[in-house]
Amino acid sequence: MVSLIKSEGLSKDYGTKRVLDWLDIDIQKGSLVAYLGTNGAGKTTTIKILTGLLKPSSGSVMRGSDLKIGMVFQQSILDADLTVGENLNNRLKMYRHSDREWLQKIMRLTGIESILKERYKSLSGGQKRRVDIARALIHKPQLLFLDEPTTGLDIQSRQSIWNLFRQLQEQEGLTIFLTTHYLEEAENADMVYIIDQGKLLAKGSSQDLIHHYAKNRLEVTVMKSEESSPGSQPIEESLEFENVSPQQVIAILKQYELQLKDFDYQKGSLNDAFLAITGKEMES
Numbered sequence: 001m002v003s004l005i006k007s008e009g010l011s012k013d014y015g016t017k018r019v020l021d022w023l024d025i026d027i028q029k030g031s032l033v034a035y036l037g038t039n040g041a042g043k044t045t046t047i048k049i050l051t052g053l054l055k056p057s058s059g060s061v062m063r064g065s066d067l068k069i070g071m072v073f074q075q076s077i078l079d080a081d082l083t084v085g086e087n088l089n090n091r092l093k094m095y096r097h098s099d100r101e102w103l104q105k106i107m108r109l110t111g112i113e114s115i116l117k118e119r120y121k122s123l124s125g126g127q128k129r130r131v132d133i134a135r136a137l138i139h140k141p142q143l144l145f146l147d148e149p150t151t152g153l154d155i156q157s158r159q160s161i162w163n164l165f166r167q168l169q170e171q172e173g174l175t176i177f178l179t180t181h182y183l184e185e186a187e188n189a190d191m192v193y194i195i196d197q198g199k200l201l202a203k204g205s206s207q208d209l210i211h212h213y214a215k216n217r218l219e220v221t222v223m224k225s226e227e228s229s230p231g232s233q234p235i236e237e238s239l240e241f242e243n244v245s246p247q248q249v250i251a252i253l254k255q256y257e258l259q260l261k262d263f264d265y266q267k268g269s270l271n272d273a274f275l276a277i278t279g280k281e282m283e284s
Contacts, residue, residue: 001028004067004143004175005050009059012045012198019045020198022059026191027143032169033177034186034206035193038280042198043179047071047145050177070141072149076132078120084131085116088138095139102140109171110134110164126157133164143175144168150182158182181282183270192270196278206270213276214268215243218252222259236261 005027012020020042027033027050037043048054050061051069078087088107092098107113110130115123120131129149136144146165150158162185168174178186186192187206194202194209202209218241223234241252249265274282 001031002064003027003062004029004064005061007050007056007059007061010046010049010056010061011058012042012049012054013057018198020049020056023195023198023200025050025193027175027177028191029142029175030169030173031175031190032188033175033191033193034189035177035179035195036183036186036274036282037179037195038278039283040197041195043195044147045198046195047147047177047179051145064142067143068139068141070136070139070144072129072132072136072144072146074147074151076120076128078131078135080121081119083117083119084112084123087120087131088116088134091135091138099140103138106134106137109167110137124157125153126160129153129157129161130164133161137168141174143177146176146178146180148179148181150180150185158185183274183282187270194274194277196280202277209273209277210268210270212273214270214272216245216249216268217242217266218244218249219264220252220256220260221262222256223261224259234259 003026005025007023007025010020010023010025011018023046025046035043035046045054049056051071082090088103092100092103107116110133112127112130112134115127120128123131150161153161165176169176178189180186189206192204192206192209193200202213220239220241222237222239224237225232225234244252253260253263271282
């Protein structure tokens with residue numbers, strides 16, 4: 001695999017405070033990379049260094065030659081009083097080799113063709129985010145940084161935005177580096193980095209982290225009769241099993257099939273893995 005950006009021993013100090021501590025990060029072409037941590041973990045500082053906006057105190061960052069980077073910030077940088085079309089045209093003029101055919105394509109892909117004459121400030125949250133994404137794609141970047149791109153959006157808007165990202169990866173081969181507080185958005189990531197207080201605690205594919213750190217749980221409710229009191233009413237009892245595979249679930253349910261009243265099976269998630277690794281709940 002080709003590395004678009006690779007850091008080794010990346011560290012950052014502000015005075016005597018170390019905010020990033022020896023981070024090795026590899027962003028491979030065509031991948032979805034999730035970079036996860038609670039508020040204050042060092043995510044935004046990392047992005048600034050990887051994109052060249054900030055210098056590290058020590059360590060190195062290697063970027064591919066002629067690498068073009070796009071960035072969707074937490075807070076929009078567009079002019080709220082201008083229309084969508086005016087904002088995008090102004091952005092297009094900033095680049096030496098502007099491509100209006102590409103602009104037309106990304107407006108179609110992002111679904112904003114019908115709102116080009118609307119003022120940015122009048123748009124819904126989901127519409128604004130789509131315009132922000134179009135703005136970040138104007139110069140045909142190979143790598144797109146997404147800093148909590150769906151924060152504050154409703155579930156339908158979040159799903160729609162992620163359908164767009166998947167489409168961009170499939171059709172344009174876009175590489176994505178994501179920070180998010182919605183860990184379900186990272187469950188399909190090719191590589192996940194989990195940091196806390198500037199230190200890398202774990203890395204691997206989302207499925208590897210779930211497998212190693214999250215536990216599948218099964219709760220079975222059975223009706224048991226008191227052997228010492230024939231004819232008495234059965235008593236409800238709950239049994240809990242941890243770290244059980246689907247095959248084990250089937251075996252347990254078969255074992256209790258004559259007494260079974262109800263059961264609840266919860267598969268381990270990236271949220272569970274994050275909690276096990278950091279000891280902290282992710283803020284939503």
